[in-house]
Amino acid sequence: MAFPKELKYTADHEWVKLSEDGKTATIGLTNYAQEQLGDIVFIDLPEEGDDIEIEDSFADVESVKSVSEVYSPVTGEISKVNEDLDDAPEKVNEAPYEAWIVEITNISEITDELLDAEGYEKLVEEEA
């Protein structure tokens, strides 16, 4: 299973790509998350410009098995939303590390619980 080294991870199975200055984050679901969810049929996306705080839910992911919320690991403002996922939510299943969900900018706080690839791989092994 792939765990790209350049990404950070949350215990809720999201990947986070931080900009160099730490002010912008791109967030998506990990390969393990999409495997557990099964075929994704719908993603309820937020609006650009929404303010968001750590642990706020910013999207709902509906699969054939369940509906799950996606929680933010950062406090900031939603600057971009991947609207391709409206019509093609299956992209998260097909290429989870390419199918980003949102970009959050003006980050004022980042959760101190982010994992690196190695730490996240260990977590997945424990859960699996």
Add this chain to the structure above:
Amino acid sequence: MELIFERSKPGRYNQMIPDLDVPEVAIPEAFKRESELHLPEVSQPDISRHYTELAKQAHGVNDGFYPLGSCTMKYNPKINDEMAALPGFANLHPLQPLDTIQGALEVFTESEKLLGEITGMDHMTFQPAAGAHGEFTALLMFKAYHESRKDSKRHKIIVPDSAHGTNPASASMVGFEIVNVPSDEAGCVDLEALKAVVGEDTAGLMLTNPNTVGIFDKNITEITKIIHDAGGLNYYDGANLNPIMGVVRPGDMGFDIVHLNIHKTFSTPHGGGGPGCGPIGCKAFLKEFLPKFYPVATEKGVEFTTPSQTIGSVKGFYGHFLVLVRALTYILYLGKEGIPEAAHNAVLNANYMKHHLEDLYEVPYGGICMHEFVMSVEKIKKDTGVSALDVAKSILEHEMHPPTMYFPMIVPEALMVEPTETESKETLDEAIKVYRQIYEDAYKQPEKVHAAPANTPIRRVDEVGAARNPKIRYEFS
């Protein structure tokens, strides 16, 4: 199979639509439709065959075993329908003068008395149309109660992580914020976690006991006390009442409001079988918040009253009356001895099946279960690639309904089995044989399980396609 519109032939007709027996009224021009109604033109045999064909593609409790966990698919005795079909019940109109329907109104007061005795509640409303509607009604009453005490800080509802999805959904509809509490190792509410989240903002707790993994939470009186001490109220989700009816009462566990899934516990039709009925019962101190049309027996007969601080009507008229007639019939038919006996047998049947399967299928929350148990296919999936979905699809080949899958979410690859009390030992033995055979197939010929079901009219349904591109109406050419 052909859709009813595909059977349609121009000029074909039947005489099943009754003649107009009320005066014709002229519809204002603005509201008149301009095009023809798209009704299928079919004969009576066409219709009859259409529905028979539909029935052949479905599986109901009249076809065979139906252990759909959390749904209590017990067999509904035919006497329920006989009573509901009595002309004195079936031909009533809700606007009829009350003195002409006193017998029918006694169905409400008698049901309140008997269901109140079973649940330990003092009053009941029969207005909610089904279980989740009952939850919604109860939470409106929670809100009205707190507001009546000028206690406006209480905006949080606590639900355990194993709760039925309707609990947080109903709370959210009423405007409450949801707080999740985790389950402990036994699958029950973690008391310390609960203590950590209660406070001045706690409006109440929503809980089902036995819980979603089929375990009776022994700490229940302590749980409800923690909520009461914090100033909140306790709500009992009646989804899992079947194994405890006539044995223990939610009212004695410390609950203030209960809802009942009449269609589960008291044998009325499920889902497409007809309208539901989700009465809620409350303790005396909440009576004045009940919805309108609360039936009360007076010296002059039964009357509908409006509680002084009512939350208002939650539905037109008095609720789905004929469903309640069926439930009352069931309760009177089983009687004081039969009700707990049914509960005991529901528990016995679940434990019998669990005992004969748990050596092959892992049961993460073990010990004596109540009316249902949850197995995990996780290890089998890791070993063979056969998932809970594959096992469920294989069961279809044996003219049995599969268990509930992938719920509760705290158990990976979950299969949730609820046999109910109305199944014989022979049926359970047959099901055990089938489940064990599928386990063996998973290891010896997994491709067979992946390809199942082989003998049903439709094999694997395209669930993803159905969810992404639903076609829910006929496209007329």
